[in-house]
Amino acid sequence: FTTKEIGRGTGLGLAMVYGFVKQSGGHVTIYSEPGFGTTINLYLPRSDAPSAETTAVTGAADPDVEVRETVLVVEDDSRVRQLTIKRLKLIGYKVLEASDGPAALEILKRGDAIDLVFTDLVMPGGLSGREVAIRARELRPGVKVLLTSGYAEELVHGDDLQREQLKVLRKPYQQTDLVAALREVLGNGRQS
Structure with missing residues (x-):
């Protein structure tokens, strides 16, 4: 199922969500009721790593190269x-x-x-x-x-x-x- 028009996107958004959650060591629950809507809950493990702001440029190339x-x-x-x-x-x-x-x-x-x-x-x-x-x-x-x-x-x-x-x-x-x-x-x- 997809809400996209034919030829517009792949319609695999939930597959990406599932892949991301599994890769992150978490899980996902989905509850859907026709005519009322869908609720999606993502459960991700807490990280002890520094925030993205503090590591944004850690991959920068050697300034001398x-x-x-x-x-x-x-x-x-x-x-x-x-x-x-x-x-x-x-x-x-x-x-x-x-x-x-x-x-x-x-x-x-x-x-x-x-x-x-x-x-x-x-x-x-x-x-x-x-x-x-x-x-x-x-x-x-x-x-x-x-x-x-x-x-x-x-x-x-x-x-x-x-x-x-x-x-x-x-x-x-x-x-x-x-x-x-x-x-x-x-x-x-x-x-x-």
């Missing part, structure tokens, strides 16, 4: 895309952006310098992140790819992704996780 790589961010959710762009610029990356797979392929065809394609795995618009990765590698044989997803474990760790040596950064992620994944993928030719 200038980052020269360009990252193409492919994300259909504009808020997530803008936050990702902000995070990448904060650590010194040049950033290009696309709101879906077809737009990403147009950018790749333009010939702009792109070192890494950072794409959401599940997107509307006819091309998944995996398909964007395959096409990006066809158009630009040397380009690196990093996928990201907040969906179920089975989808994120599929055989196709492992066979194609595509690394997946699970949403939600911290800035330090993003930095580590980018360094891993950009730092060597093999993405594992």
Whole structure:
């Protein structure tokens, strides 16, 4: 069930919520009564970690090292895309952006310098992140790819992704996780 029009979004919002809650070590309850509405309760464990404000820049690149790589961010959710762009610029990356797979392929065809394609795995618009990765590698044989997803474990760790040596950064992620994944993928030719 979804309230979205056909072709608008994936309709898997609750799958993302469930994945986030499970990844966080919590649980979710849902109560729904037709004609009255739905109540969703998220139960998350308390964290002893410092707040996000105090750790926002802990993943920043070494100030003595200038980052020269360009990252193409492919994300259909504009808020997530803008936050990702902000995070990448904060650590010194040049950033290009696309709101879906077809737009990403147009950018790749333009010939702009792109070192890494950072794409959401599940997107509307006819091309998944995996398909964007395959096409990006066809158009630009040397380009690196990093996928990201907040969906179920089975989808994120599929055989196709492992066979194609595509690394997946699970949403939600911290800035330090993003930095580590980018360094891993950009730092060597093999993405594992």
